[in-house]
Amino acid sequence: MTQQLILYPLLLQLLLSILLMFFWYRINAQRIISILGSILHLGLTIYVFSFIWNNGIQTLQAGSWEAPFGITFVADSLSITLVLLTAIAGLAVSIFSASSMIPDRLKFGYFPIFHFLLLGLNGAFLTGDIFNLYVWFEIIIISSFVLITLGGEKAQLEGAVKYFTLNFLASMIFLTAIAVLYGLTGSLNMADLAIKVAEVENRALVQITAVLFLIGFGIKAAVFPLYFWLPASYHTPPSAVSAIFGGLLTKVGVYALIRVFSLIFVGDAFLDEMLIVIAILTLFSGGVGALIQNNIKKVFSYLIICHIGYMILGLGMFTEVAIAGTIFYLIHDIIVKTNLFMVSGLIYRIKGSSSMRALGGFYSDYPKLSLLIFIPLFSLVGIPPLSGFWPKISLITASFNTESYWGLAAIIFASFITLVVIAKLWAEVFWKNPGEIRERFKFDYFHKMGKYRKLGFVAPIVFLSFVSLYIGFGAENIQILSSRVAQELMDNQLYIDAVFNNAQNPE
């Protein structure tokens, strides 16, 4: 009973998406099922999270095949934290999509595919088998391809071609890496690989495999110089889709990098140095990219890239403090980025434009909403005591400890650039006198909507802003959580023991 517990979040999503398919054209039913299902999913995940928090790492051997032979599912603190964050972001985006997606898109299976995407995310976080991870990645990208093309506008299709090609290439490189790793060790179980890779004598080949993994996951995580697909595609689909992409899809790449480089390829000075260099360049290029954009969705797209750099930097330094910073940043970033793309959707609905030059006067028209939007925007910058501030302390401390002063400089530079970008955005969109925006016919303006639809736009933003505030003001709890995750990651023996001990004496 408790053994299967970790699979329940995954199965619930599968069940939801199948159930939703039976209501293909009845979009009101789909909306209700999706929101209720997401609430149920959040509740279930909180339960599983508390169970793992109290009882330590849980594993499940699929079909009772013993550990190195069958597919293993592992829920350690990192996995289950990310599953929990997926549930929170999923609930918010589900409510947001229910009121922001036009019926034509909903009639072509938006909600079932959305829940398939969440299924893939849950699976990727929970699996302990490298080939199974590949399969979950494919589920994620296939669902995301459908979501990004749904609607078939010109910009969407162009963005989708780029998104598709680069993601497919990433999958193929990932598959190549798996092939080489299997050739080296003859195993696919990640815990087993951790033992066997350490014993391989041909270190050069191990490094090449690691670099292949780095490229494959790096494309998905959008690190320098592999990020160009992201700003070309993330602003094209509707905001609800952008929100789930921006919040979670790149983070799966980061999760995979953390998992692979903390478990399988550990303690290699060359790789760590490479990660640090990549992170510094990512921080730099993402920040500078954001500076010159005019479309607010594109600004946020570049900020995603910029902030991926923080997480990779922490991973590269690989001390307990640095990893704790990375995990804290990951938690903060998923919530805030999801929220920001929803905010951009809200601004677009209110004003009918996403161009910073044209927008303006938001603060005088909607003072309460502006104060609400203030929270995610300045959480992102990391003004204390908001949530983006705390992980940077850990990261800066870690870079002092490891004497990587370039990393330190990059952290401070990227924070500064983020501040400049957000301040510019605040001045342009909220304070400036509005420019000329043509009134659009047949456009679904916010002020023409009914009360419940308005609520559907604002409620998820309020929800995620409260989560952000909690991360900021309850930073102590989050710090405890990320330290615990960091401890588990630094000592990969814990993970290995959990996988193999359970296999020897199943309860």
Add this chain to the structure above:
Amino acid sequence: MEILFAIIIGVLYAAGIYMILRRSLVKLIIGIILLGNGANLLIFLLGRITEGAPPIIPEESKVFLEAYADPVPQALILTAIVISFGLQSFAIILVKRAHKVVKTDDLDEMNATDEDS
């Protein structure tokens, strides 16, 4: 045999990447297909090619008596083929739609997403 495979895989990867780097959308699809096949053959090769030894335990014995062909890579390839098959068919539809809407086959002209808006 292994050498031959290695060369074939190398050619498939090289041709695939070359085709992806071309500007035409159709060549992009061909590149994707070639690359996928290359990756599948690579798994097959790295799972060690053992000729004429199926992984079946003889009746009178309880364990394998000699080297046998590893069945795991074949299962992996099967999965990978199915997945890349799905992705390729999606790619073909996507390219067809994109061609119809954007009215060009040239990737260099697909830059509406980079324009300032």
